Amino acid sequence: MIEMTLNGQWLMKKVDDSKWMGGEVPGSVYKDFLDNGIIPDPYYRDNEESIMKLSDYDYEYKRNFKIDCDMLSYDKVYLSCDGIDTLSTVEINGKEVLKTDNMHSQYEIEIKDFLIVGENEIRVVIYSPTKYIKLKNKEQFLWNTSDALKGIGHIRKAHYMFGWDWGPKLPDMGIWRDISLKAYSKKRIKDIYITQHHKKEKVILDLDISCENWENNFNDITIQVTSPDGESIEFKKENMSNKDKIQIDILDPKLWWPNGYGEQPLYKIEVILKENARILDKRFLRIGLRTLTIKQEKDKWGESFAFEINGIMIFSKGANYIPEDNILGRCNKERTKMLIEDCIDANFNTIRVWGGGIYPEDYFYDLCDKYGLIVWQDFMYACTVYDLNGDFKKSIEKETIDNVKRIRHHACLGLWCGNNEMESAWVEWNFPKTPKLKCDYIKQFEVLIFDIVNEYDPNTFYWPSSPSSGGNFDNPSSEAKGDMHYWGVWHSREPFTAFRKHYPRFMSEFGIQSFPGIKTIESFTLPKDRNIFFYVMESHQKNPTGNEKIFYYIAQNFKYPKDFESVSYTSQLVQAEGIKYGVEHWRRNKGRCMGAIYWQLNDCWPVASWSSIDYYGRWKALHYYAKRFFNPVLISAKEEGTLVKLHIVNDRLEDIKGKINWKLRDNRFNILEEGIRSVEIPRNSTGMYEELDFRKSLSNFNQKSKTYLEYELIIDRKIENAGTFLFVPPKHFELLDPAIKWDIEETTDEFIFSIYSIAFAKAVEIDTKEIDIKVEDNYFDISSGKVYKVILQKKDISKPISMKELRNKITIKSLFDTF
Template sequence: MERQELKEGWKLRYYDKELKTQVPFSLYYDLLNHEEIDDPFYRDNESEAFPLSKEDYTYVLNFDTSHKIINCKRIWLRFDGIDTLADIYLNDAFLGETFNMHRVWEFPVEKYLKERGNELRVYFHSPVRYMEEQIRIHGAIPCNTDTLDGFPYLRKSSCMSGWDWGPKLPDMGIFRKVELLGADKARIQDVHIRQQHVDRKVRLAFQVKALTFGADENWTYRVVITTPEGNSFTAAPSPGEVEIANPRLWWPRGYGEQNLYGIRVELICGGQLQDIWERRIGLRTMHVKREKDPWGESFAHEVNGVPIFAMGADYIPEDSLLPRVKEAKTRELLTQCALANYNTIRVWGGAYYPDDCFYDICDELGLLVWQDFMFACATYLLTDAFEENISHEIEENVRRIRHHACLGIWCGNNEMESFLVEGFGETPRLRGDYTRMYSYIIPKIVEREDPDTCYWPSSPSSGGDFDDPQDENRGDAHYWEVWHGFKPFPEYRKHKFRYASEFGFESLPSFKTIETFTLPVDRNVFSYVMEKHQRSNNGYAKMMVYMAQYFLYPKDLPSLIYASQLMQGQAMRYAVEHWRRYRGQCMGAIVWQLNDCWPVASWSSIDYFGRWKALHYFEKRFFAPVMISCCEEGLLTQDPNPNARMYEVEKSIRLNVANETREAQKVTVLWSLRDNCSNIIGREQQEELIVPLLAVYGWIRHSFLMQD
């Protein structure tokens, strides 16, 4: 397979100008770089930038074709990522249209391509006008967040239409590679590798599909495998199966090494090498354990037979302007997750499927991936055209991602099952379409393309079909009574979810981050500009309600920022330490959210510029593989003297040591009790041997007087 990347030399035709750019590019990104617009993240510039997305735009590339490509019998123009509605022309010939940013688009071009002087023209249509037109035709589809109406009609990153942490900037452009592909006799269509683990051996079964161009072309393939140590060996042509003895297994972070094997599949046709498929895989078993137990039904990732307590956060787009998302930036963000002792990342369903490098890095770092399909917080009208469109999308992305060692689960959508159960926007048609999509169409594709990975219909869910998706004793849960429900932090301790896949608490970003989008006059949380960078309904008011419970009123904005971040960290500590104390009953704590896509007050632990909030430091401790926590308990009784204003407290604390490793840990537990002047009232020390994958409890009681 010959390849020619079409990266440089693109131009945006903007009124009477031609603005130079290169792939990846987008409308807002290019206009900002050429100083045609002000920074849409600054103050309230988002409102001024938004109307640009109501227009159509043309991008043009003039190029020559490489000698190797032009002499191929078959040639395709391939877009790995195009956002979203576009007509494609090559040398004035209409090749076709694109209408889904989550798909790869290919067009045969050998009839139109010239060796010299080609013009590739991409005419982008307004996503906003398209959504408005669909609403006029079909009516509005309810959504449970502050977004543009109509986003469920368009297979585009939903959060570009706004979210309770993101701006309304529905961009358009090319965000991944554009290439010419050339072949003479055959090309690889698909490679699927399945693993069978038996008696310290792993048998790799290869299913290779190829497309041939001649009626009599016979093809075969050979496999080259590179071990984690760098040694390579070649299997016979068309091996079907390859056996690896004494395999070096892949483990999630904290449980073992992240060993990866290189796989190279070489397609041979007519005695000549025609195409190559290369990936890295991890040898491991990966399941979601669901079994009846004393608390209901378990729900836990199980890797190589070991149940994993999932610890991490929910991942959203790293930037509202996709050309800014680079591999180095993604690696830095995920490295910060590893430094805070994450072992899991949930890819949230209102965004887009991350680049290949995201999963490569998760493989290397040992971060399990909970992968939502890209449906969130709405319902979708299932027409024949929509079904065909999403079927291609699901198939392509499952095939692209399935070989990664990090992939732990496929999930149908974010919050849509609970959305319908709560009665929001429900009609008989939309309820029926939901069932058809998430109980039949999508799971059938997953079963065909990746039968070895668990499919889960929604998050939260107890298993689908509207069967009490928030049941605490089954499946996964989203819990928002703390924050949205104004409940105090100890409320978390009333719940022992089997797997908490979303819960969070807001805070302000750092003062340096706030300075990037404000003037001094704006730096009051109730100013117009600060409110524009707060998308949660009554977010600052909620923050102040909690502030009154835990702190004195901050004297200035920097103090308020610091206090808000401490509150966020403490809230998440209450939740995660509690659920880790009940390991076995609860097997996952995934904080909402990891990151931001622009500078904003949000639930993130790392702000838009990569600055750690206090929460990320807290996470480093409460996600530590070996972690101690304390839960206070006791009864408060008033002194018999009503004027004494003293209370006798029969107080107990529960110390817990959690060992989320595969080895026994000998630890020394030290504790002390201090009064409000830090004087030591009592202290103890004891040695404990903490067995692997267990939480150990101890009780310490102490009575003392406390003044009102």
């Protein structure tokens, strides 16, 4: 087998233009226009509206490539297209060889008869997606979310590209993944599926291997398994049929665990197809040895819904992932790696790939394998009605098979989910509904896709929709079973305390918006634009009542911010405090609830949104809070007036001994009451370990407005987790000027901040001008007169910098500085 890449420099233009320009493959139309200086940044100010019109045109790409006699001596030569976005025709030497209609599918077509020795030309014409959906929706109306252009259910293109309540209407297009020629002689490996059987002290691997054989003879297969330690073992089987099985025993197996539960050892599987000594084809897979499914069993609350890994049910902690850019040509492995590492730094063990985007690149799953993130994988359907007609059905069958076969071997894959919110939409939302389309929903998500998953990946759990209680429109938002999306806080303006009214079995969506930080806002605005209600800022807020709701929640919790920068800061505190309130509640109820996956992890452009990490990779307050509230061992306070119960959650797989240390303080750090208690916390458990009654100390509002509770869990003489609790909303607490002072020292790999205040300081923020940093802790409370130490790793600074330069760029403030 030989492969020739067609990636690299192409020529591109509008179909109706005469002038060609350079284009990059993989890439996209918008990126090529940007690279050629034809258009300004689509994300700057309100450029979105004018640049969206580029999608009303058709485009063509072309390039030449040379073919030698050697390649044409092979029996078969295929054109392999890993991703064309979306509607296209492909020509080789002026003859059409392929039509595409699905961005999410991989296309392969035999083209040997169209090739010649010497110079050849490939031409790809990509047709306007916006004209297509407009025409199709005029022929047949299909409802979709009002945040997107109408008609997106007619096209198998990432829905978010057409607009969402956090994303722009910029439906880019192009050859967005690898394109190549592959030549084979006599036979090739068509498919490999691995099933694991876990036994005492060994794992048995069943490899189902399918070959395509053009000579109808038998196949000789060699399999090499390389352990995480680098030790290799080889297995051979001769005279195999075109569909056959090889069984391999892995002795003393090293199990794969999600982050926080163990290591992530990976085994390399190499399958080689030979004839005599000649290698005809080979495939590489990396797998983790584990059992992973959803545990559903009846209990006193209904029916459980929890990931079970290697026989242990775990509480899932994470966020919803959306595509990292609206211009997919800007995405790359290094950017995704930083994002996944940020998840690990914040103690995630799970990530949900949301159904309105794309099936991510292979390296996304490789990184999740490497770092230990369980992937909840939606199929790419969201908030849209679909007509299961013949052409559409054929297209999505191929899409489903392609992606199941591509992703299924990954250790990180936890479940397949049919769609985002369409079952609940049919039951709970108000849109035009017909019996035929409702029936199509069942056929598509509970029959067709279920059957494909059952055939091609029977070892992975399938869930029909999110949220769902199991399908068939049976109370999809039930708290007794399945997963739940809860948007009463935010969309219905319910207070944070409303989170505690809900006890889902698995919370897979909930969220609160915030503005990005000032550096990100400066990236898309002029100084005159920096008013939340100016049209440029409003163009970067896609939720119709988003700014209003942000201010509503600020008003519920904080004093009126004194300036624009303070609005950004307090909005992030609202978001972080609110999500913390919900997560701590659900973690305290571990066993009943077994997951808290907030909306959302990241952004696809600079915008006001629900993300905890903005478009440029800058952590908002929420992500620093997540690092604390997703800590494997969590201490949290549940208040009922002046009664406070301290709970501890232990996600570790070993028992813990420690001490609870608490102090009731006034706003000048004076201790009013204090206590210490030794505790023993069983493995993988939750419980209430201290009950405090402050009725005497906090008998009136004046006392409550000057008093806070400081609590911490000490393990092995170190603070494992800690927090503070105010007995009134922060806006009613009498914050004094903390007069924060700070210093910095340098070691070989770190800068160390020493921060001190003379009074209680809420949500202390360390930020920088001009450069980006990611500190060990941020948006923290200084709750005693002790010096607070914060480490900044030099690797977490956007560019090399001296201590003197860093000192001049650092800004430190707290909530007191915002009013």
